[in-house]
Amino acid sequence: MTAALSVEGLEVVFDRFRALKGVSLEVREGESYGLVGESGSGKSTLLRAITGLAPASSGTITVNGKVLGKTREKAFYREVQMVFQDPYGSLHPRQTVDRLLQEPLAIHGIADGEKRIERALDEVGLGKGFRFRYAHQLSGGQRQRVAIARALILEPSILLLDEPTSALDASVQAEVLNLLEEVRRRRKLTFLMVSHDLAIITHMCERLMVMQNGEVVETLTASQLIGHRVSEDYTRNLLRASEGFVRV
Numbered sequence: 001m002t003a004a005l006s007v008e009g010l011e012v013v014f015d016r017f018r019a020l021k022g023v024s025l026e027v028r029e030g031e032s033y034g035l036v037g038e039s040g041s042g043k044s045t046l047l048r049a050i051t052g053l054a055p056a057s058s059g060t061i062t063v064n065g066k067v068l069g070k071t072r073e074k075a076f077y078r079e080v081q082m083v084f085q086d087p088y089g090s091l092h093p094r095q096t097v098d099r100l101l102q103e104p105l106a107i108h109g110i111a112d113g114e115k116r117i118e119r120a121l122d123e124v125g126l127g128k129g130f131r132f133r134y135a136h137q138l139s140g141g142q143r144q145r146v147a148i149a150r151a152l153i154l155e156p157s158i159l160l161l162d163e164p165t166s167a168l169d170a171s172v173q174a175e176v177l178n179l180l181e182e183v184r185r186r187r188k189l190t191f192l193m194v195s196h197d198l199a200i201i202t203h204m205c206e207r208l209m210v211m212q213n214g215e216v217v218e219t220l221t222a223s224q225l226i227g228h229r230v231s232e233d234y235t236r237n238l239l240r241a242s243e244g245f246v247r248v
Ligand SMILES: Nc1ncnc2c1ncn2[C@@H]1O[C@H](COP(=O)(O)OP(=O)(O)OP(=O)(O)O)[C@@H](O)[C@H]1O
Pocket: 014, 017, 019, 037, 038, 039, 040, 041, 042, 043, 044, 045, 046, 196
């Protein structure tokens, strides 16, 4: 299978702090790939470097066979979209859902906006009734659905998901995770997903990478993690720390 996304020797330095120290990974087309590791290990920085929000000082990022340059061209965002952790911060509260969805369409000069907006709202389980509501009138779960609709509206092939449900209540979390999984299957999307919750990662992802201090510790399949067939003590400790998961 071809790689949808590959990262080779990626370095990110903030002032003199090396947040990523030569990270490599390969995500296959249509795969859902997880990133785990304790807080500060560089998971978000990796997603942000892919989208151009964090400065890569060296390394190569390839998306659908195309090596990215220093800056992201407009076309990149039609291939890759990101969903952030906090649906309160990522959507302007005083904008209507319609305006939030129109914005990327206008930037990319897309003509069949009406159809895309209706499809996206249906797909995320909100429907037309939500189109002229303001973001501040929505619950956290509904906001995250709008954020997902906005990510889908340009019909990307890759979604980068940074803890997409950790700001939500447990019951809403499951609904949003199921929605993401449905959308992935329907649209044959590739996911690269960060979560601190190993149960979520093993539920959603086929393979995963464990990170620590800006480096790759090991890569595993979900079933290796579930079966505790891990090579590194760091991963064993992560498993131990998520005790609920260990008991399963
Ligand atoms: N813009 C920035 N300027 C300076 N340091 C930064 C910046 N962004 C991230 N860092 C640092 O880089 C390291 C990795 O941060 P990152 O957010 O990628 O970790 P993470 O694994 O996603 O953690 P969490 O699970 O808490 O979100 C941290 O030490 C963080 O303080």
